[in-house]
Amino acid sequence: MSTKLSSSSVGRKVLMALSGFFLLFFLAQHFVINLFSVVSEDTFNEVSHFMGTNSLVQFVLQPVLLFGVLFHLGMGMYLESKNRAARPIKYALDKPSENSNWMSRNMLITGIMIMLFLGLHFYDFWLPEIKDKFIDGKWDDPTKYFPHLQHKFQDLTRVIIYCISFVFLGLHLSHGFQSAFQSAGFNHNKYTPLIKKLGTLYAILIPVGFVIIALFHYFTQL
Amino acid sequence: MDLTLKVWRQKNREDKGGLETYKVTGISENSSFLEMLDVMNEHLIMEGTEPVAFDHDCREGICGSCSLYINGEAHGPDRKVTTCQLHMRMFEDGETIYVEPWRSASMPVVKDLIVDRSSFERIQQSGGFVSVNTSGNTQDANALPIPKMNADKAFDVAACIGCGACVATCKNSSAMLFVAAKVSQFAYLPQGQLERKQRVLNMVEQMDKEGFGNCTNTGACEVECPKSISIEYIAKMNREYLSASITSEN
Structure with missing residues (x-):
């Protein structure tokens, strides 16, 4: 009997949860770094330069992050296709809102919206950074990060798209945070209520924080 | 009560099927949903129409036979009840009620409202048992000390009647x-320890073979479960599975 984790439904759930935990951690550190841009231009440049040039971050953590994002998306799509195949005939009348919330039922929709946003975000920040370093060979400009950030947030349309995307992020996190614990097998009478509260807090604070940072840079440049 | 019923009719597995509309009148609000269907069928027989086929047996909520998706919810709009325990007072006079079979590729419709739930039987056969000789030489139950909490949890999940409402209501089937429930029931008790690892591995493997969907933790199943079995036991199964996968020798 095969006990391959990746080929069983439970194993895939656990892998989905583990990649979710990793992305939750990444998101928190991304938020903290962005917060520096509100507090101090120099500190933001310094931290961004470190993240952009440190070998461990660039050549180990960055590929792991990319893999984590693509794995989370790919596995989510694969599981959704299996789930749809499991019910080929739908109910004529179905009332899912009587027993579950919208966020838990639409993780794929909110997830795809986040991925579309990531496309824009990569275009805005990641691709220029890759071009600078790996095509143009410019590794030694520690002051470019803050002006680049400011330049992007001069555009109102872009700021609005970012803010809407953070709403989808919040909806995704509101279910994803506590769901990851459940999938990893962590459900306990004493701790699960706390995890759910922490999840709600995380799903509000992080996206709202990102929105405030985007709006801060837009309005301070008017 | 006078009601309009939209009932799923399907001749056999191969038939496409569809909703048929029937009127029922003079229904007591104190009757059960199945009794209302009995009245409807009597009228159909008198009219010379084939009665609607539906599963039922004990009619007291313990056999798990009745299995109807009523007005968009498994076992209807009431909570912690099976269809046979659902009373007509949960509906309004003049209401239109949709009556459909469970929908799942792993539980195909056999006829009208009856589905084939033998996939559950095969999962149960793959590991939902303990190999204990019960032919007259069972030891006294008190000879094995079991913590009260474990006994309570095992009893909670042993309440599962295998009706399939969890599958029917889950958006992923x-x-x-x-x-x-079946894995945890034995994992909490000393009698279940010998086959503990192989049980969860086999039952999950069989579940996957049957083509059921994946859990996305919406929690709909625990809301619609007539025995209120909590999704904390799904987390328990996940732990059991992880532990067994990592420590098993094959």
């Missing part, structure tokens, strides 16, 4: 609450 997942059977994880059912399998979690």
